[in-house]
Amino acid sequence: MIKLGLVGVGKMGISHLAILGAHPQVDVVAICDSATYITSVLRKHSGISTYKDFGTMLKECELDGLFIATPTSSHFDLAKTALENGLHLFVEKPLCLNAEQSEHLAKLAVEKHCVNQVGYHNRFIGTFREMQRLVQAGAIGDVYHVDGRAFGQVVIRPKPGLTWRSKKTEGGGCLHDYACHVLDLMNFVAGPPDDVISAQLQSIFSADIEDAVFATFRYPSGATGYLETNWSDESYRKMSTTITVFGTKGKLIADRQELRIYLRSGAEYGQYPAGWTIRYITDLQSPVNYYLRGEEYSAQIDSFVESIQARNFKPENSFASAAQTDRIIDQIAQMGKNS
Amino acid sequence: MALQRILFGDNQFFGVNHMSEDKARAQAMKFNNTQSIMRVLDYAYESGIKVFMCTTYDQVGDIADIVRDNPDKYPDFEFYPCMPYAHKFANSLGEVGILETLKRFSPSSVMGTLIRGATSVITQDVEKVMQLLIDAELKQFRDVSTPVIFLQNVVTDLLLGLKFYDMLGAFHRYIRDKYKAEAGFITMNLPLLTKVLKEQGIENAIVCANINKIGFRMCGGIEEYRNVIQKGDFRVVAMSVLASGAIPPKEAIKWACELDGLHSIVFGASSPANIRNTRDLIASYWNL
Numbered sequence: 001m002i003k004l005g006l007v008g009v010g011k012m013g014i015s016h017l018a019i020l021g022a023h024p025q026v027d028v029v030a031i032c033d034s035a036t037y038i039t040s041v042l043r044k045h046s047g048i049s050t051y052k053d054f055g056t057m058l059k060e061c062e063l064d065g066l067f068i069a070t071p072t073s074s075h076f077d078l079a080k081t082a083l084e085n086g087l088h089l090f091v092e093k094p095l096c097l098n099a100e101q102s103e104h105l106a107k108l109a110v111e112k113h114c115v116n117q118v119g120y121h122n123r124f125i126g127t128f129r130e131m132q133r134l135v136q137a138g139a140i141g142d143v144y145h146v147d148g149r150a151f152g153q154v155v156i157r158p159k160p161g162l163t164w165r166s167k168k169t170e171g172g173g174c175l176h177d178y179a180c181h182v183l184d185l186m187n188f189v190a191g192p193p194d195d196v197i198s199a200q201l202q203s204i205f206s207a208d209i210e211d212a213v214f215a216t217f218r219y220p221s222g223a224t225g226y227l228e229t230n231w232s233d234e235s236y237r238k239m240s241t242t243i244t245v246f247g248t249k250g251k252l253i254a255d256r257q258e259l260r261i262y263l264r265s266g267a268e269y270g271q272y273p274a275g276w277t278i279r280y281i282t283d284l285q286s287p288v289n290y291y292l293r294g295e296e297y298s299a300q301i302d303s304f305v306e307s308i309q310a311r312n313f314k315p316e317n318s319f320a321s322a323a324q325t326d327r328i329i330d331q332i333a334q335m336g337k338n339s
Numbered sequence: 340m341a342l343q344r345i346l347f348g349d350n351q352f353f354g355v356n357h358m359s360e361d362k363a364r365a366q367a368m369k370f371n372n373t374q375s376i377m378r379v380l381d382y383a384y385e386s387g388i389k390v391f392m393c394t395t396y397d398q399v400g401d402i403a404d405i406v407r408d409n410p411d412k413y414p415d416f417e418f419y420p421c422m423p424y425a426h427k428f429a430n431s432l433g434e435v436g437i438l439e440t441l442k443r444f445s446p447s448s449v450m451g452t453l454i455r456g457a458t459s460v461i462t463q464d465v466e467k468v469m470q471l472l473i474d475a476e477l478k479q480f481r482d483v484s485t486p487v488i489f490l491q492n493v494v495t496d497l498l499l500g501l502k503f504y505d506m507l508g509a510f511h512r513y514i515r516d517k518y519k520a521e522a523g524f525i526t527m528n529l530p531l532l533t534k535v536l537k538e539q540g541i542e543n544a545i546v547c548a549n550i551n552k553i554g555f556r557m558c559g560g561i562e563e564y565r566n567v568i569q570k571g572d573f574r575v576v577a578m579s580v581l582a583s584g585a586i587p588p589k590e591a592i593k594w595a596c597e598l599d600g601l602h603s604i605v606f607g608a609s610s611p612a613n614i615r616n617t618r619d620l621i622a623s624y625w626n627l
Contacts, residue, residue, distance in 0.1 A: 018500025045503045282585035291527035
């Protein structure tokens with residue numbers, strides 16, 4: 001059994017805790033959070049030891065690995081301490097609030113032989129995985145444009161500002177909390193861009209943070225990219241993310257439910273004929289042993305556990321890969337502030 | 340009151356489609372008001388489907404009002420509410436945190452007192468907090484028939500993963516004692532749920548899960564599901580039989596109806612022809 005701890009029992013922490021609880025190879029032995037009204041409920045009903053202080057937890061518990069699901073501003077210090085203690089680490093996205101810190105953690109994790117993974121769960125959705133496979137295999141020829149968009153109804157009125165998510169300094173805002181998913185998916189599918197060409201941040205209802213992000217990119221190949229995210233669009237019931245990749249031989253459009261493939265005549269690829277093919281999540285997603293909110297949340301944890309067992313220190317969504325995403329976030333933040 | 344065998348679902352009314360976001364959006368546009376939903380419900384009712392199994396969206400309150408105000412037209416209309424509407428809570432958690440969310444969704448002053456008094460009270464009495472939230476969700480169904488009340492899969496499965504097994508029993512008891520109704524549990528993890536319910540001494544419970552020929556979202560695998568259904572220890576309701584359209588309707592329904600021991604099927608449709616065809620297909624396989 002792999003012994004794991006968890007710091008931060010908010011929305012994501014609780015979700016991870018449930019998935020870990022159902023995992024046959026994992027034993028969650030300790031939980032840490034400053035909110036005692038949550039930890040005492042967990043202690044009472046699940047019997048897991050709970051801590052208010054991170055240092056005490058590390059001292060008292062023998063852990064193999066740790067999940068960090070605290071506000072982003074605290075990730076660096078917690079992750080650094082955990083790595084120095086030799087713990088395998090799963091950290092919620094984004095990794096840090098600046099790319100230097102993320103790069104430092106990526107290096108440290110490799111030095112300490114610790115498995116290191118960030119919670120960009122969209123990479124475990126079957127439609128996006130098949131899209132990535134097709135792009136990397138050259139099925140649509142040379143990629144000349146990548147388009148990533150996400151819309152949803154996270155902030156649809158002025159926020160009372162009661163949680164860290166409405167504070168810029170703690171990692172709140174559409175860029176760090178929402179657009180990061182789209183940027184990471186674009187990196188996953190087409191590799192990271194060289195440069196951010198332009199960026200705009202727009203506040204719609206929020207006071208301290210942006211609610212929409214617009215940016216353009218230039219890729220090493222000369223390809224262009226466009227990002228549009230807006231979490232103040234009530235017409236979407238939940239977050240809806242779409243990636244479109246344009247290539248010289250065809251085009252791919254993916255969201256979490258379907259993958260649409262258009263191949264030019266003469267560019268048939270494997271099972272895909274020329275013209276349109278549509279594939280659905282029902283045949284693209286591998287099953288998981290326990291389902292909570294989507295296969296991807298369980299699949300990313302299965303992958304983390306397998307990496308620990310196989311001593312694979314460069315898993316999907318490694319710190320190094322998340323640091324590339326943080327590098328772009330930094331550039332957008334900088335450019336958006338000046339625009 | 341017995342658990343009905345053919346139930347009418349609500350995904351098509353509220354922009355939920357597990358296979359296509361375009362389709363979901365088109366449906367949300369089509370059903371942008373209560374009248375358009377009522378027209379379809381009327382058709383289902385006239386076709387002999389007496390149960391509307393629905394998430395506790397705010398808009399469902401308007402539908403309950405219409406049914407309550409027209410007893411002559413809907414003498415045996417039944418709601419099977421499924422609670423809670425999870426996105427409402429999830430969005431609120433991100434926005435205002437756990438304590439404010441609890442206050443926001445329970446108009447009862449008891450909740451305010453629980454939270455204001457001392458946070459330790461919440462800790463000691465999670466069951467009481469759950470009861471207040473259930474009362475708030477079910478308010479809109481007062482004076483209409485709700486013989487079965489379901490816990491949504493996101494909560495059932497969360498409790499399973501957290502090993503808060505006693506809360507499943509608490510839900511079951513509260514629904515029985517306060518609402519004189521039967522509790523049902525929706526899940527994506529049917530084999531795990533039924534094992535836990537048995538251990539908790541909850542016999543012959545109503546459980547609802549994805550059950551389809553291609554094994555879509557059937558955690559534990561299709562064979563395990565078949566075993567649970569066949570054993571007959573639970574009354575199993577199949578949802579997502581068509582896997583959001585991945586399986587042709589006739590083939591999908593034939594497969595489900597031939598499962599030995601399956602109690603009920605819930606399906607959603609928006610055109611009169613689809614409602615009638617699906618209902619007739621199930622009825623013919625089951626000799627209803």
